[in-house]
Amino acid sequence: MTTFVLASASPARLATLRSAGVEPVVIVSGVDESQLDGLPPAELALQLAELKCATVAAREDLPEDALVLGCDSVLELDGDALGKPDDADDAVRRWRAMRGRSGVLRTGHCLHDTATGKVVAATASTTVHFAEVTDEEIHAYVATGEPLWVAGAFTVDGLGGAFVREIEGDHHNVVGVSLPLLRELAAELGHSWTDLWSR
Template sequence: MTTLVLASASPARLATLRSAGVDPLVIVSGVDESQLDGLPPAELALQLAELKCAAVAARDDVPADALVLGCDSVLELDGAALGKPVDAADAVRRWQTMRGRSAALHTGHSLRVVASGRVAAATASTTVHFADVTDDEILAYVATGEPLHVAGAFTVDGLGGAFVTGIEGDFHNVVGVSLPLVRSLLAELGQSWTELWRSGPA
């Protein structure tokens, strides 16, 4: 059975894959995400995903039959790439800028067959509409710590869900991994999504 290796420390990505019937082996890449500053947001997300995927695929402890999936998410607002906030004050400023507006969440995906070195990669983009939240709501949300650990300083599947009024595109992409895109990348590499199911869909 093919082993899927997730080159990401994101618990949301892991939970999303598990809920879809896939239980990957997690190996964190350790890639320095600051090395690509200055790239357009969608390109930044894709290149970071490719770097993470390549770094993990090159490790000796990766199974020979593995498929390695690297992902990275970036929120684009006013043309700027917004990753994880630097600190709580940064998260508050982000939310004061984002509230009542819409932004694009880009998630780069890179999938590599370790045995052959073949790679398929693409970026999924989803439009996110934010509620016109109050300053008190922003402060309360940032105080939970949740927005400090995620790209764009928000979640759609956690406490931040009440502050997202709608999305256009793939919901799972906003969480951190686009299941339909991963399925397409697998097909591009001659692999089957359903063969990754451990005991059928969860």
């Protein structure tokens, strides 16, 4: 049976995969995400996903029949790639810039089959429309700490969900992993999605 490995510390990605029937082994890559700063948002998300996946796939303690998934998300706003905010002040500034506007959540996905050595990768993009939140709401949200740990300084599956007015595209992608895209990537590597379900 194929071992599914998630090369990410994201609890939201883990929860999404589990709710979709996939029980991954989590191995955090430890990749320094700042080393690729300056790339366009979609390219940055994809290259970071590829780097995380390659780092974990190269480990000698992996099973021979593992599928390793690396992911990375950034919010594109005004052409800039916004990852996790630097601190609370940065999160407040971002929310003031985002409110009442739209951004594109880009998530790079890279899937490596250790049995064959084959690798496939793609980026999923979802447009997110933010509500006209007040300064009071922004400060209260940032004070919870939630926005400090996520790309774009917001979640759609947590406290930030009330501040997202509309989503165009795959909802799961905004959480951190596009299940439809992942199914397609697995199929490219010769794996049936339903075979990855935990039994």
